[in-house]
Amino acid sequence: xxxxxxxxxxxxxxxxxxxxxxxxxxxxxxxxxxxxxxxxxxxxxxxxxxxxxxxxxxxxxxxxxxxxxxxxxxxxxxxxxxxxxxxxxxxxxxxxxxxxxxxxxxxxxxxxxxxxxxxxxxxxxxxxxxxxxxxxxxxxxxxxxxxxxxxxxxxxxxxxxxxxxxxxxxxxxxxxxxxxxxxxxxxxxxxxxxxxxxxxxxxxxxxxxxxxxxxxxxxxxxxxxxxxxxxxxxxxxxxxxxxxxxxxxxxxxxxxxxxxxxxxxxxxxxxxxxxxxxxxxxxxxxxxxxxxxxxxxxxxxxxxxxxxxxxxxxxxxxxxxxxxxxxxxxxxxxxxxxxxxxxxxxxxxxxxxxxxxxxxxxxxxxxxxxxxxxxxxxxxxxxxxxxxxxxxxxxxxxxxxxxxxxxxxxxxxxxxxxxxxxxxxxxxxxxxxxxxxxxxxxxxxxxxxxxxxxxxxxxxxxxxxxxxxxxxxxxxxxxxxxxxxxxxxxxxxxxxxxxxxxxxxxxxxxxxxxxxxxxxxxxxxxxxxxxxxxxxxxxxxxxxxxxxxxxxxxxxxxxxxxxxxxxxxxxxxxxxxxxxxxxxxxxxxxxxxxxxxxxxxxxxxxxxxxxxxxxxxxxxxxxxxxxxxxxxxxxxxxxxxxxxxxxxxxxxxxxxxxxxxxxxxxx
Numbered sequence: 001x002x003x004x005x006x007x008x009x010x011x012x013x014x015x016x017x018x019x020x021x022x023x024x025x026x027x028x029x030x031x032x033x034x035x036x037x038x039x040x041x042x043x044x045x046x047x048x049x050x051x052x053x054x055x056x057x058x059x060x061x062x063x064x065x066x067x068x069x070x071x072x073x074x075x076x077x078x079x080x081x082x083x084x085x086x087x088x089x090x091x092x093x094x095x096x097x098x099x100x101x102x103x104x105x106x107x108x109x110x111x112x113x114x115x116x117x118x119x120x121x122x123x124x125x126x127x128x129x130x131x132x133x134x135x136x137x138x139x140x141x142x143x144x145x146x147x148x149x150x151x152x153x154x155x156x157x158x159x160x161x162x163x164x165x166x167x168x169x170x171x172x173x174x175x176x177x178x179x180x181x182x183x184x185x186x187x188x189x190x191x192x193x194x195x196x197x198x199x200x201x202x203x204x205x206x207x208x209x210x211x212x213x214x215x216x217x218x219x220x221x222x223x224x225x226x227x228x229x230x231x232x233x234x235x236x237x238x239x240x241x242x243x244x245x246x247x248x249x250x251x252x253x254x255x256x257x258x259x260x261x262x263x264x265x266x267x268x269x270x271x272x273x274x275x276x277x278x279x280x281x282x283x284x285x286x287x288x289x290x291x292x293x294x295x296x297x298x299x300x301x302x303x304x305x306x307x308x309x310x311x312x313x314x315x316x317x318x319x320x321x322x323x324x325x326x327x328x329x330x331x332x333x334x335x336x337x338x339x340x341x342x343x344x345x346x347x348x349x350x351x352x353x354x355x356x357x358x359x360x361x362x363x364x365x366x367x368x369x370x371x372x373x374x375x376x377x378x379x380x381x382x383x384x385x386x387x388x389x390x391x392x393x394x395x396x397x398x399x400x401x402x403x404x405x406x407x408x409x410x411x412x413x414x415x416x417x418x419x420x421x422x423x424x425x426x427x428x429x430x431x432x433x434x435x436x437x438x439x440x441x442x443x444x445x446x447x448x449x450x451x452x453x454x455x456x457x458x459x460x461x462x463x464x465x466x467x468x469x470x471x472x473x474x475x476x477x478x479x480x481x482x483x484x485x486x487x488x489x490x491x492x493x494x495x496x497x498x499x500x501x502x503x504x505x506x507x508x509x510x511x512x513x514x515x516x517x518x519x520x521x522x523x524x525x526x527x528x529x530x531x532x533x534x535x536x537x538x539x540x541x542x543x544x545x546x547x548x549x550x551x552x553x554x555x556x557x558x559x560x561x562x563x564x565x566x567x568x569x570x571x572x573x574x575x576x577x578x579x580x581x582x583x584x585x586x587x588x589x590x591x592x593x594x595x596x597x598x599x600x601x602x603x604x605x606x607x608x609x610x611x612x613x614x615x616x617x618x619x620x621x622x623x624x625x626x627x628x629x630x631x632x633x634x635x636x637x638x639x640x641x642x643x644x645x646x647x648x649x650x651x652x653x654x655x656x657x658x659x660x661x662x663x664x665x666x667x
Contacts, residue, residue, distance in 0.1 A: 023241045024270035027214075027319035028352065029060040029115060029169075030345075033326020036066055037178035037546070044336035047324040047345070050110035056349045060113035062169055063103060064326060066179045068116045069165055072097035073157035075127050075150075082126040089126070089182045097161065104164050113166035115214070116158070119175040120203075122185030123150060143188040143195065148202050155206045159213065167214030168207055169246065169321075172199075173221025189222060193233040196223060200237050208242035216272060216321070218246045219263060225251040230263040239268055246321060248274040249295055249308065254327070255281055255408075256399045258299035265311040272319035273308060277344040280328030281411045282394050285340045286536035287480030288452065289394050290387035292347045296360040300392070301401060312356040320352050329544060330552060331413035333537040337472055342371055343387070372473075374465035382459050386452045390480060393452070397445025397484045402438040403427035410487075416543045417568030418494045425498040435495065442484075442491040449480045475534040482525040483539060489517040490565050497572040512576035512634040512659075518569055519635065526554075541566035570637055574658045578634035583618045585666050586630075589653050592662040594629035597651035608645040611636045617643035618663065633659040 032048050046052050050061050074083040074093060083090040100116075107114035121141050127150065128136070134146040141147060159165065172187045188199045200217055207215040223229055225248075234245065245267075251259040254276040264271060275295055278284045291299075298305025311317055324345055325338075334341075346367040351360055358366075361384065368380035375383055400406045404427035409420035418425075428434045456477055464470040492514035499506035522541065529538040540552070542564035551560040558567065580588035596604045607627070608620055614632050621627035626647035636642045640658050653662055 021268065022239070022270050022315050022318065024244060024318045025241075027060055027113075027244075027272060027321075028058045028349070029062060029113075029216075029272070029319065029321045030056075030058050031062045031064065031117065031169075031321065031323045031326070033064040033323060034066055034179075035326055035329050036064075036176035037550075038330060043325040044333075045325045045338060045341075046336075047338075047341075050107045050112045054110045054112050056345060057353050058112055058349070060115050060166065061107050062115040062117045065117050065119040065171055065176060067100065067103065068118050069097075069100045069104075069162040070116060070118050070154055070158050070168075071122065071180055071183055072100045073154060073161050075124060075153060075157065077153055077157060078127070078150075080130065082124055082130070089124075092182060100162060104162060108164055113214075114164065115167050115169050115216070116162075116165055118168045118170050119177075119185065120170055120172050121147060121151065121188050122175055122177060122180075122183050123154065124182055125184055126182070128184065140186045141188075143190075143199060147188075151202070152206050155211070159211045165213070167216070167242070168203075169216040169218065170203065171218050171220070173218070187222075193223065193229065196233055197236045204237065204240055204243050208240045212242065214242045214244065215240075216244045216246045218274075220246075220248055220274070225261050225263060227262040227266050231267050234267050234269055237269070239270075241270075244270040244272050244318060246272050246274055253281070254279060256299065256395050257301040257401060257405075258294060260298070260302065260304075260306045265314040265316055267316060269316065270318040271316045272321050273311075273317065274321050274323070275308075275348060276323045276327050277341050277348070278323065278325050278327060280326075281408065282398065283480070283483070284328070284332050284412070285334045285338060286332040287449075287476055287483065288340055288387045288390040289480075290340070290343060290384070291391050292344055292351075292364075293360050293384075293388055294391070295348070296351060301395065308352075309356050309360075312352070320348070322348060328412045329546060330550075331537045332539065335536065337476070337534060337536070339371065339469070339473065340387075340476070343367070346371060372460075372464060372469070374463045375460060379460055379463045382455065386455050386460075389448050390452050390477075393445040393448035393480070393484055396441040396448070397487045400424070400438065400441055402434055402441060410539075412544055413537065413539045414544045415486075415490065415539055415541055415565045417563055417565045418498060418571075419563060419568070420543070421494060422498070425495065430504070439491060439495060442488040446481075446484045446488040449477070449484045453477045453481050472534045475532050476536070478528065478532075479536060482521065482528055485521045486518065486525060486539075489514055489521050490569070493518055493569050493572060494565075497568065497575075500572075500575060508576060509579065511572060512578055515569055515573060515576060515635045540564070541569075573635045573637040574640060576634055576659045578614065578632070578659075578661065580661050581614060583622075583663060585622070586618070586663040587666055589662045589664070591656050591660070592653050593631045593656045593658075593660050594646055594650045594662050594664060595652045595654050596646055596648035604646055605648070606644040607647045608643065609641050611642045613642070617645070621645045621663070621665070627665065629662060629664045631656075631660040631662050633661070635659070 030053050032043055032045055034042050053061055083093050104114040131146060135141050175185050177184050189195060203215060207213050247263050248261055251261045279289055282289050296307045296309050298307040324341055347363045350367055351363040364384050365380050368383055369376035398410050404424050406421060406424050409416040428438060461470050496506045496511040529535045543562035545562050580590050617630050617632045621630040627645050628647060629650050630645040632643050650664055
């Protein structure tokens, strides 16, 4: 019995000791990210106001890598004047540093900590040039003893210039200097865990030990999202009460189908969890897409559902880092109408503050009446149901659950084309059930969004006491209705087009109908964006380009942007036929055009050219006694309008690869 008592007591002591081995203070940080290279610049958001964050329970604030105090120092302690008085770079530096001062001062006045989001390794170009022979190799900065010295100098000067900064959140997987004309840099990685051990250990000494500041080192895009890799690497780095590892809740990026990041809740170091509230790949708050249920409880598509509720009380977990705004590139821009971001922010902060003692649903039901005045009880429950259903529409419509991953064919405010989905369609093979289920996902997504709008208008909107908010919510839901109707038509075009290219059975009429639906739905979507006061900015039918020289116009020239869904649809326009119809006095030849053969090297001269339906085209020719033939196709393309008539003698009927049918007037 004494031995058993000693064993139990020993186990308790070990357990208590284990729970106390990570003494780092708890934190809750928020970030508004200014997307790099974006001419729109800072987000229109309440979340840049640290008083707003303090009210939600946040302990700290950060902004983005393009607004970091490490880029506000001049490296004068190296004994050289890299930013001389009166020079353009000095004027830039002084103006930049003033903005950083303001960020810190506002945070401190509100009672929250101010952290710099730091891209490493990034240095002034003048410093890089001065030390190029010692630190540059193959056009990149190498991590070595000289680079370590330069980094230590930068950190020393940063905390000397901005002493009230509370620490760094370090990003190395991505380094963006589009907005900083006097800086450039790159990741220190050489692909080995040994490099990360050396680099993080040096940062730990420079930030935590020397300056007693907090250091949050991000795992994102640095090493595999693997607990085994994480443990083998981080176990070589000494712990420190100021050192944390920052890890996304998802194993990859904030995408779906979701997978859990099993680096969380293991090892000897303190960790914070990264959660994106605006969902950069999924409309950025332009339509309802409530995912905190999945983040907290586990997403429905997970084979083993695991979420924050399963790790919040593990000793490693010391904080939450939310991104209320920003992430990704460009739009959609929600123009300060942040209701869906507010929903995510209020639910996650309330739930986190409870240490998981309340459920996600309880947190939702508590904040809904505040966010949606007039909507409580059954109304709030219905709101939760339809916002979760909207996220299911995103899963089915954008990401899909059949075959291989659809990847990033849609992202930010861009929609890619078949080139982004060839692998997915290939994975369906000749399995017609998979093809049908795949397309059925898109139909279901479209229908879900329509159902969400219907339920909102019939059940929720009548309860809301703020008529402006009621309209804004309706317009936001309508955005999702339009978008996923376009997705459904786009999918039919791509599926039929792919099958045609691969010489698989396909229905030309279905392809034609899909293209017509695509055109009509884009027209309606753009009219919605034009006329609705509360509409966010729209998606573009071309794909993403990065940098500060991208054309983000409504209808740029095709050679100015990467090909997207429009290019795919236009590629197939010439391959659709509508089938012959019977008209009195005309004989139809399918897949043909009328040739007047007016002379060598000359083309048939058309009297009427325009985009009208088949019946209208026939009527134009019927009413013109001189009209000898009309040709028609179901969809329009530049140079290949739907209807063309001729009033010359028809010499021959030739085959057409453009989807036209020829109707020749009978003699």
